[in-house]
Amino acid sequence: MSARRPRWLRRLGTWVGDHRRAATDTLDRLIRAPLATLMTVAAIAIALALPATLLAITDNLERLAGDWRRGAALSLFLAPGLDEAAGGRLAAALRTRIDIGRVDLVSRAAGLAELREYSGLGGALDQLPDNPLPVVLAVYPAPDLTAEADVDALLTGLAALPGVDFAQADAQWVKRLQAILSLLREGTWLLGGMLALGVVLVVGNTIRLEIENRRDEILVMDLVGATGAFIRRPFLYAGAWYGLLGGILAWALVDTAVWLLQRPVDRVAALYEAQLRLIGLDLHQSVALLGLGTLLGMVGSRIAVGRHLKRLRPV
Amino acid sequence: MTLETRSFPVLIEFEHVSKRYPERGDALKDLSFRLDAGEMAFLTGHSGAGKSTLLKLIGLLERPSRGSVRVGGDDLARLPRRRIPAHRRRIGMVFQDHRLLAERSVFDNVALPLVSAGMHRQEIGKRVRAALDQVGLLKLERALPLTLSSGEQQRVGIARAVVGRPEVILADEPTGNLDPDLSREIFRLFERFVEVGVSLLIATHDLDLIQSLGHRTLVLKQGRLVADAIPRPPTPEPEPEPEPEPAP
Numbered sequence: 001m002s003a004r005r006p007r008w009l010r011r012l013g014t015w016v017g018d019h020r021r022a023a024t025d026t027l028d029r030l031i032r033a034p035l036a037t038l039m040t041v042a043a044i045a046i047a048l049a050l051p052a053t054l055l056a057i058t059d060n061l062e063r064l065a066g067d068w069r070r071g072a073a074l075s076l077f078l079a080p081g082l083d084e085a086a087g088g089r090l091a092a093a094l095r096t097r098i099d100i101g102r103v104d105l106v107s108r109a110a111g112l113a114e115l116r117e118y119s120g121l122g123g124a125l126d127q128l129p130d131n132p133l134p135v136v137l138a139v140y141p142a143p144d145l146t147a148e149a150d151v152d153a154l155l156t157g158l159a160a161l162p163g164v165d166f167a168q169a170d171a172q173w174v175k176r177l178q179a180i181l182s183l184l185r186e187g188t189w190l191l192g193g194m195l196a197l198g199v200v201l202v203v204g205n206t207i208r209l210e211i212e213n214r215r216d217e218i219l220v221m222d223l224v225g226a227t228g229a230f231i232r233r234p235f236l237y238a239g240a241w242y243g244l245l246g247g248i249l250a251w252a253l254v255d256t257a258v259w260l261l262q263r264p265v266d267r268v269a270a271l272y273e274a275q276l277r278l279i280g281l282d283l284h285q286s287v288a289l290l291g292l293g294t295l296l297g298m299v300g301s302r303i304a305v306g307r308h309l310k311r312l313r314p315v
Numbered sequence: 316m317t318l319e320t321r322s323f324p325v326l327i328e329f330e331h332v333s334k335r336y337p338e339r340g341d342a343l344k345d346l347s348f349r350l351d352a353g354e355m356a357f358l359t360g361h362s363g364a365g366k367s368t369l370l371k372l373i374g375l376l377e378r379p380s381r382g383s384v385r386v387g388g389d390d391l392a393r394l395p396r397r398r399i400p401a402h403r404r405r406i407g408m409v410f411q412d413h414r415l416l417a418e419r420s421v422f423d424n425v426a427l428p429l430v431s432a433g434m435h436r437q438e439i440g441k442r443v444r445a446a447l448d449q450v451g452l453l454k455l456e457r458a459l460p461l462t463l464s465s466g467e468q469q470r471v472g473i474a475r476a477v478v479g480r481p482e483v484i485l486a487d488e489p490t491g492n493l494d495p496d497l498s499r500e501i502f503r504l505f506e507r508f509v510e511v512g513v514s515l516l517i518a519t520h521d522l523d524l525i526q527s528l529g530h531r532t533l534v535l536k537q538g539r540l541v542a543d544a545i546p547r548p549p550t551p552e553p554e555p556e557p558e559p560e561p562a563p
Contacts, residue, residue: 010435013435216414217416220414220415220416223403223408225401225404225428225479231431
């Protein structure tokens with residue numbers, strides 16, 4: 001029936017069929033031993049999920065830090081002698097400047113109330129004979145003033161104004177946070193590298209055991225003239241399946257972790273009067289995770305197959 | 316693929332072949348013989364005489380320490396590693412312990428050489444059924460090997476050996492586990508393959524059977540070829556006489 005098709009096309013069809021059969025047979029075999037498969041897949045998934053979760057958290061925090069920096073106020077602490085009226089005049093003057101968006105005046109009484117609420121010093125503050133706090137102006141840079149250097153220049157200028165005791169960027173700590181985050185990111189890559197090696201070893205060991213278990217079959221296939229590629233194929237597919245399934249499970253773990261973290265994050269965000277929606281892995285990252293899992297699985301099985309099949313076929 | 320049969324007048328040729336194992340010394344010593352295409356020969360001798368080693372050299376399961384082995388015109392010493400699978404597909408091997416895969420059906424066992432050669436599925440089906448028909452097991456293609464009798468398992472092994480249409484069948488004690496009637500049946504089966512031009516080399520120590528069948532017999536003793544003749548059926552067991560050895 002297929003005699004009219006060209007020979008190479010038939011060969012290609014047979015080759016594709018062989019691969020498909022190897023892939024499905026191998027998957028069948030994995031499914032028939034669900035517990036053993038799950039153990040290997042879970043080990044791979046944990047090794048992949050750990051760095052992936054850290055990366056997702058770092059991504060979210062960096063996004064948040066950027067928002068915070070952009071939205072952060074510059075606090076101007078006025079000289080102790082100045083009262084709310086003087087502060088109001090200065091605020092009015094500042095509001096006319098184009099590099100400034102909004103100016104809020106925090107009265108001494110409001111400052112004390114806020115301090116009492118958030119610092120936990122309530123009782124101690126009541127012992128003070130009078131309010132030691134200065135009037136504070138919260139200055140928000142104009143929305144188009146996003147460059148870090150411009151904000152720094154604005155801060156320096158404001159600090160030099162008469163009546164201003166000192167000026168402080170609330171976002172200073174965000175800068176430090178960003179530095180820490182970039183450190184965390186590099187550390188995550190390092191950790192990820194080690195865990196990737198772990199995945200290769202886990203798959204390699206699993207495939208080694210599989211080769212031992214199917215020793216007789218391999219020997220018989222070798223005797224009847226099976227090529228090395230034919231004998232290797234199912235093991236390579238097994239490695240790829242382990243890696244892919246591990247990647248899928250890792251992806252689910254990362255999403256679960258992000259979902260679980262959302263509530264504590266909401267609590268923290270409330271303190272900063274901010275909203276933070278944690279974002280899991282995006283499409284690119286998800287595909288990369290699955291692809292990386294598959295690749296590591298294949299590398300692990302390729303190494304195991306290369307080492308152990310050679311031992312079984314000495315000639 | 317080299318599944319199509321090629322014919323050469325001389326199919327297998329050993330020239331001064333020796334095989335020494337590091338752990339147990341010489342298995343074969345300066346062995347020379349030829350087997351023609353379409354010829355059937357028995358290989359006999361006590362256990363440890365080198366019968367299995369000789370067969371392994373032909374299938375390239377081992378390589379000789381000295382001398383040359385040629386199969387179908389190819390010097391096996393020059394055969395690169397990647398061509399060994401194709402070489403083995405020119406040979407059908409039958410073993411005393413069958414070497415069947417227990418968890419695969421009779422059909423899948425017989426199909427193994429063709430599947431691993433990348434043959435088209437429909438062609439595989441045709442050939443496997445033809446081979447099973449030849450050994451009389453067509454009805455058992457779905458069975459698992461362990462549900463079969465020893466004789467049936469051996470016939471599955473033979474079907475697997477012939478399914479790739481090899482030029483030569485090597486059998487290592489194929490009737491070692493079988494009673495005389497079953498053994499005779501197996502040898503009858505082998506004779507049918509010779510009739511269609513396949514060569515056969517059968518290692519056995521079933522001397523009664525050898526004599527009654529009257530085929531060429533190579534006798535090995537401690538790694539040396541000590542006799543190469545066609546036994547006359549009525550005579551009792553011939554005492555193998557040491558022939559003048561070729562100069563080493």
